[in-house]
Amino acid sequence: MCSVALMGMIFEDDSSGAWNEMFEAPGKPRPIYERLFAEIDRFDPAELLQRSDQLSHTFLDRGVTFAHSGEERPFPLDLMPRLLGAIEWDLLERGISQRVRALEAFLGDVYGAGQVFEDGVIPKSVVTTSSHFCRAAHSIEPPNGVRITVAGIDLVRDEIGKFRILEDNVRIPSGVSYVIENRRAMTQTFSALFSNHRVHPVDSYPARLLAALRLAAPYGIGDPVVVVLSPGVYNAAYFEHVLLARMMGIELVEGRDLVCRSNHVFMRMTNGERPVHVIYRRVDDDWLDPLQFRPDSVIGVAGLVNAARAGNVALANALGNGVADDKLVYTYVPDFIRFYLGEEPLIENVETFRLEDPDVLGEVLQSLDAYVLKPVDGSGGKGIVIGPQADEQTLTSVRDAIIMSPRNWIAQRPVALSTHPTLVDEQVSPRHVDLRPFAVSGGQGVWVLPGGLTRVALGAGELVVNSSRGGGSKDTWVLNDQLVAPRGPATDVGQPPRNAGVIPRQNDEYTDQEAEQ
Template sequence: MWTMERRAPTSGLRRSRTVTTPRLGELFNGYLNTERPHAGAYDEMFSTDNGVRSAYRALYESVAPSQVNELNARSEALGRAFVDQGITFSLSGQERPFPLDLIPRIITAAEWSKLEKGIVQRVRALEMFLADIYGDAQIVRDGVLPRRLITSCEHFHREAAGIIPPNGVRIHVSGVDLVRDEQGTFRVLEDNLRCPSGVSYVMENRRTMARVFPDLFARHRVRAVGDYAVHLLRALRNAAAPNAADPNVVVLTPGLGNSAYFEHSLLARQMGVELVEGRDLFCRDNFVYLRTTEGERQVDVIYRRIDDDYLDPVHFRPDSVLGIAGLVNAARAGNVVVANAVGNGVADDKLVYTYLPEILQYYLGEKPLLPNVDTFRCWLSDERAHVLDKLDELVVKPVEGSGGYGIVFGPDATVRELNSLRKRIKNNPRGWIAQPVVQLSTVPTKVGDKLAPRHVDLRPFAVNDGNFIFVLPGGLTRVALPEGSLIVNSSQGGGSKDTWVLAAKSSTQERELAEPGLAGPSDMEVAAAEQGPELTTSQQQQQQQ
């Protein structure tokens, strides 16, 4: 047994570019075992020759010598902090904390800079795409995209045609799901342009980690994520119609029962705006009002966290009790701004996603800075034939699905499941895409008393305020906790990691790390705190009698 474990790390030993083979501490015992089901995946801490990558070196050096019980204690502290603060998501009516792993995921300044540019490029192009699709659809008229691609999309809402946001922004907030393939290349798995959630965990993970691991932060230069709400509020205020001098912004939530309620509440609090439910608002003559104790107050911008389908019973589901009747026409009349805009789903459709290179080329004349994951489109007959042929090797996804629901992993599926899938694809080719299985990258994760490799993805968040697209440095790293699992969704038993973007030396990011403080107390004359009259010794002695 002993030799087996010795051999694993040494077997790969060649001329190490990074550091010499680490004598892996007890915690990492068996981490580099080549027999593990994660073989082939890109490990973010250890390079293929088992050296520790430079970004993780300081972290490794702090963590590796730790005692198991110390790690357990810190891990418990993380969990407790979440429960005390009520940081939970609801799953089938039950409040649960979203497990936070204690090993952070680290992204270097250079890697981040590439990601940031790639995300900004996507958002810019997708904004132009949405404006076009809900306007003249020039991209279709020019024959770049088939019209059928758009009109067959479930989230293409004809009701949104002709709604022009005052500052032109439709994607106020986006979340781009990225994975790192076997070579370590970041690839886009999907865009989320409707109500992307998770940013509250980015902020809370950081706050909690900083409490529990102050020493780690002292050794790293991690870029801050705490000011997200400032960017969001600016974007929302900028989105208001120009005649709203002091725009009244609200956050619209489906209510306490929603899985992301904590996030809605956190964002409202951090922005200092009202968190409202549909019943707190009403429309009259195409203006939206808030019911307050002093009567009604007009609302200018609604950051909604409700799906389009439930937003306005006049135009969408008439049985919706979460929405606001008349909202769509109020937005059309320009009296209120709905953020994100109605109908954004057409741009994050998984089939439309496969046309992103064409979209980028058409609007920006640029090549994608972040590649997509290779995708086969079942609605094209030759690609469908390939998919049906290789069904047992591919990951097949419904184009409308989210949260990991409906995805079929070919290699894990039974013959019966594959046959049923084959039938469903033939019946509705537009409804499916397929991708090769990407072995997501791994990061050490606490499993029992050990650190073991677990697959992760990354969802950075971008905020478009109309002048500038801000990408929050970091994002939500979700981790699949079961060994070998590639599904990271919180609804499927995933956890998360704090995501550290390291600051480049001597860059503009320096400023955000070292913001000038107010005048310190040393600059001022400060008197010592006043004290009450002291009891004299004799008094005290007498009192003791």
């Protein structure tokens, strides 16, 4: 691996064949990165490190952490932001919205009429054998028809720079709190950078979510009581539950704060009980209602499923959404888009092989080391085997597991995820990144938060990008680049702007307007 020194900063070159987000050639940034590169390049590396240090302290103090093996860890924020241009974002936004609309239609169908089976779009057995298919959810109709209030769709960029869908998360997708906190930290640490870029704000997310949750209220409830239901302080995403409850100005409750009586839900208050109408639940299906699912759950609420069935409380996201996250079902999503929406998919899947077909299975088993193998119900990178990087023993055990139950695995063509310059060990090196945009829906169209969470694998060459596996994240900027006025000849770029360090007032006003549209 060779290194190119450029004006003080060392950007380690990448020779992995992966798409580099920032550079089109060594030392030559892509157009949208030009300004950022020029700015960052002016920083003294020591100063950059200092800022990075300061950032991680800020996160620890603020308690911006995730719980891992019983320990509170900060989710490291890398200083180098990830940039997305307006045109590119427009495609992603439409593609994600399309995807969510199709998944929504699919879930409504699966737990209702089952037209998708009648028409042979997907075998019924694929759905009924999914471990997240929830028979108790059958015929529970959400008041506003929305089962996917929040979606997190994972994208990767392949070797030729094309975004592809890696997986869908429509159960309880997490990570949006880092998007909000990362932006807050970055605007504090690098206010000057923001003054030279038109970056779409992300702080309207909680208001959007609350509006969507209110729209989910049961019939006839004009001013619903909305709560966030958390498994409690030991949950990995507890920080996020707190942040969202706080920013939405609603109660954060645990299962023991709630009680169901005759299919109505109440929370226990100091002065009695108060009815609850909408529950943004961050507890998995299995643990949600000990009457219907695991009787040993102490974090759920007994009777909750029937309260939802009776239409007295709305659960967001709905029960049983996990069937849409199943990675075998994932392979059918492009067909769902055609079937329900009559559209062609705007963003393609990663090339995936269904192992239930004996011929395909045979082919994959022949050269396991050429594929990425994923359990269909895993999330967070759990159980994934990356063939080209796996040792003999791992391959043997995954082979046995696949032969035992081909339904529970898929194989994918390995994608060299795109890389992005990242500050690692006092040096800027390419690291693999993915992107999880978040979409919110209250039944009046799907809104996609500009940007989303860029996760970065901090180990060199590491392809699984996940916080629980030592990953970090980047602030993701969606640029409104058409609106950036030309800044004079390129030779000017090296000069510090006169207002460095100060966010100009008109920029604030601009972003405020943007948020309201």
